[in-house]
Amino acid sequence: MGPLVSVIVPVYQAQDYIEACVNSLLKQDYDNLEIILVDDGSTDNSLSKCQTYATISQKIVVLKQANQGASVARNKGLEYCHGQYVFFMDADDRIVKNAISSMVEVMKKANDLVFFDYFKNDPTDPTKNLSGVTERLSQEESVKRMLDVQVADNDVNGYLWNKLFVASIIKENNLHFNSKFKMWEDLLFCMQYVIFVKGASYLHKKLYFYTDSNASSISRSISAEVAYTWVKAGQQVSEIVTSKFPEQYEEFSGHLINIYMTYIVISIRQNKEIQDYNELIMLLSSEEKKLRKKYRLFLLCLKLNYKLGRFLVKVWR
Structure with a gap:
């Protein structure tokens, strides 16, 4: 029997997806699993479905919270978990039959972090087009892939669900998810984790089916309040980059200033107060060339004439 793997799944209003998610875990060819389903106050049938599964399999434990x-759900799962390794999964996603065994096989070779490939909204047969090659990455190369800088055709990014973590590293360094952040909290967690590892192994094998349910643009689908947490999470990631990986800051800052401008645009469209407005405009002005072309135009108009700038932002499609 291999090392125990704790799979943490936050569950919220997932009654239409949770069965496929859990079934994909129960069908794994790796047996030593602890499946932690954390219901986040669902008002549909998600909790009852999770509880039914817990009566079917001793591998499953169900935790509840408001x-x-x-x-917060992931933190609750981390507090409970007993595994040597930790894998985070979303309730509307699935994994291929040999996903856990493939991750563990790579992790057992004296590694502290494993990346792997995935299908995105893709029903392709998972047995096809899988090279299975494992690439060893230094800490610096791992950071580049998570920040999406200086790497062509990068699919790693700061996601949680395409990585396997070591539980002792998380617990010994008191790593947890910042519940105030609704965006980039996953990247922040990954960046806090990678500080304590020498590098990662990248398994070029598609193990995960990721469902992208947000078809609309970000600037039209999230609230200004959520977008502001994106700004604050980005600033914390930026602090890690500047202190630990300064060589990556120049390119990473391009992502950061586009987040700042996205937040401003969302706030204007939703008629919400723009927090830290003067500070953000000053930062944007100093890095204007890194903005997307449309955002450069918005910034120019906002600086020249605020009312005109607001009008342009609201009518632009």
């Missing part, structure tokens, strides 16, 4: 968000 609706506090995925970060």
Whole structure:
């Protein structure tokens, strides 16, 4: 029997997806699993379905909490978990039959972090087009892939669900998810984790089916309040980059300033107060060339004439 793997799944209003998610875990060819389903105050049948599964399999434990968000649910799962390794999964996703065994096989070779490939909204047969090659990455190369800088055709990014973590590293360094952040809380967690490892192994094998349910643009689908937490999470990631990986900051800052401008645009469209407005405009002005072309135009108009700038932002499609 291999090392125990704790799979943490936040569950919220997932009655239409949770069965496929859990079934994909129960069908794994790796047996030593602890499946932690954390219901985040669902008002549909998600909790009852999770509880039914817990009566079917001793691998499954169901935790409950009032609706506090995925970060709090993941933290609750981390507090409970007993595994040597930790894998985070979303309730509307699935994994291929040999996913856990493939991750563990790579991790057992004296590694502290494993990346792997995935299908995105893709029903392709998972047995096809899988090279299975494992690439050893230094800490610096791992950071580049998580920040999506200086790497062509990068699919790693700061996601949680395409990585396997070591539980002792998380617990010994008191790593947890910041419940105040609704965006980039996953990247922040990954960046806090990678500080304590020498590098990662990248398994070029598609193990995960990721469902992208947000078809609309970010600037039209999230609230200004959520977008502001994106700004604050980005600033914390930026602090890690500047202190630990300064060589990556120049390119990473391009992502950061586009987040700042996205937040401003969302706030204007939703008629919400723009927090830290003067500070953000000053930062944007100093890095203007890194903005997307449309955002450069918005910034120019906002600086020249605020009312005109607001009007342009609201009517632009």
